[in-house]
Amino acid sequence: xxxxxxxxxAVATLxxxxxxxxxxxxxxxxxxxxxxxxxxxEAALPEATVQQLQDAVTAAMTATGSPxxxxxxxxxxxxxxxxxxxxQTPGGGDAVSVDDEFRAGPVTRAMTCDVxxxxxxxxxxxxxxxxxxxxxxxxxxxxxxxxxxxxxxxxIGSSSGVLMxxxxxxxARAWNPREFASFGLGQNRTSQPGVxxxxxxxxxxxxxxxxxxxxxxxxxxxxxxxxxGPLGMTxxxxxxAPAAAPGGDGTALAGxxxxxxxxxxxxxxxxxxxxxxxSSSMFTDSGVVTDIQDLGHYVQALAHGxxxxxxxxxxxxxxxxxxxxxxxxxxxxGVFQAGSLIGQYGAVPGYLTAAFxxxxxGLTVAIVLNNSAAGSSVxxxxxxxxAAIASKAPAAAGQTSPGAxxxxxxxxxxxxxxxxxxxxxxxx
Numbered sequence: 001x002x003x004x005x006x007x008x009x010a011v012a013t014l015x016x017x018x019x020x021x022x023x024x025x026x027x028x029x030x031x032x033x034x035x036x037x038x039x040x041x042e043a044a045l046p047e048a049t050v051q052q053l054q055d056a057v058t059a060a061m062t063a064t065g066s067p068x069x070x071x072x073x074x075x076x077x078x079x080x081x082x083x084x085x086x087x088q089t090p091g092g093g094d095a096v097s098v099d100d101e102f103r104a105g106p107v108t109r110a111m112t113c114d115v116x117x118x119x120x121x122x123x124x125x126x127x128x129x130x131x132x133x134x135x136x137x138x139x140x141x142x143x144x145x146x147x148x149x150x151x152x153x154x155x156i157g158s159s160s161g162v163l164m165x166x167x168x169x170x171x172a173r174a175w176n177p178r179e180f181a182s183f184g185l186g187q188n189r190t191s192q193p194g195v196x197x198x199x200x201x202x203x204x205x206x207x208x209x210x211x212x213x214x215x216x217x218x219x220x221x222x223x224x225x226x227x228x229g230p231l232g233m234t235x236x237x238x239x240x241a242p243a244a245a246p247g248g249d250g251t252a253l254a255g256x257x258x259x260x261x262x263x264x265x266x267x268x269x270x271x272x273x274x275x276x277x278x279s280s281s282m283f284t285d286s287g288v289v290t291d292i293q294d295l296g297h298y299v300q301a302l303a304h305g306x307x308x309x310x311x312x313x314x315x316x317x318x319x320x321x322x323x324x325x326x327x328x329x330x331x332x333x334g335v336f337q338a339g340s341l342i343g344q345y346g347a348v349p350g351y352l353t354a355a356f357x358x359x360x361x362g363l364t365v366a367i368v369l370n371n372s373a374a375g376s377s378v379x380x381x382x383x384x385x386x387a388a389i390a391s392k393a394p395a396a397a398g399q400t401s402p403g404a405x406x407x408x409x410x411x412x413x414x415x416x417x418x419x420x421x422x423x424x425x426x427x428x
Contacts, residue, residue, distance in 0.1 A: 255350020
């Protein structure tokens with residue numbers, strides 16, 4: 001579900017609680033992974049910076065028809081801004097909370113690759129194993145490797161574009177991941193394996209199935225043991241198949257989708273409520289549920305390579321995401337690099353998410369908007385706009401601002417967010 005860029009917490013489901021207890025029990029304090037980087041100043045970002053950030057988020061909410069948003073911005077030399085804006089329902093209702101949980105979307109891809117790299121380092125799989133060694137019934141994929149699934153260079157297609165109507169009409173349907181992936185496999189390959197990047201939810205679902213087969217563990221357990229537990233991400237999980245709201249009733253950020261009417265106009269005043277949905281179609285591609293603090297912490301670890309085995313270079317063979325992409329925008333290893341920022345972004349029904357972090361300066365941005373109709377690009381564009389604003393935040397007393405900047409301005413992506421507007425203006 002990709003386009004080109006232009007917590008308090010209630011008790012989760014019983015299975016989720018059990019999985020979390022197991023994960024934390026197997027991850028003692030000495031096993032926790034330290035995320036290195038600049039020390040964060042314990043202060044709020046300056047008022048003028050916060051006003052710019054809030055203006056940018058509210059403009060994106062209007063453009064996308066999102067009644068709510070949750071945002072985290074961490075600038076180690078200056079301060080932090082973690083906030084929730086808007087309401088759970090269009091036109092009013094309960095206020096959104098920073099503790100609300102939501103679907104992390106394609107950030108799940110980076111997490112799945114984290115598992116792959118660790119399992120490979122343990123000798124349970126080879127990065128260059130053929131898909132068919134671990135996933136049966138896909139004989140025409142014998143020339144595709146697990147590494148290429150992670151890199152997004154398998155050449156196979158995506159299922160969500162084909163099935164979006166079904167997902168919106170029947171969000172509670174529990175899918176067999178293999179069945180869901182088959183719709184992407186049914187599309188013609190666009191390139192030979194390893195040559196070019198192609199957005200492929202089917203590829204990351206196959207990667208999850210391969211990891212399950214190779215280890216004898218469920219994808220949820222693998223993610224708990226290799227990602228969530230080591231990083232202390234207590235609000236993050238890969239849910240079971242039965243339809244549920246993210247995090248359980250009462251702790252979820254409501255999710256919406258605004259379809260076009262017969263006249264082609266999108267009326268964002270009455271979107272489809274798809275908060276309650278089965279994560280089975282998203283699985284190890286985009287099925288993880290999280291909150292803003294965990295998301296920000298994860299992307300900082302991602303940018304620093306905190307979970308990577310020694311010698312692993314996830315962006316060693318980075319590709320351009322599309323023809324004509326700027327030279328500062330590349331992808332590989334389940335992540336995107338935009339200038340000095342490393343992270344992920346995308347859309348799943350109900351949510352637009354993005355999270356990026358600079359491993360040198362520590363600048364980190366994580367966002368979620370709760371209407372996915374505008375498409376994934378606006379998530380990246382908003383995150384990069386916020387990063388440009390925060391990168392200019394003045395240094396707190398005794399601190400020094402980072403020297404290097406970003407290869408874009410806040411104004412550039414403010415304009416791109418405006419171009420992404422989908423909602424008809426309210427009737428006068």
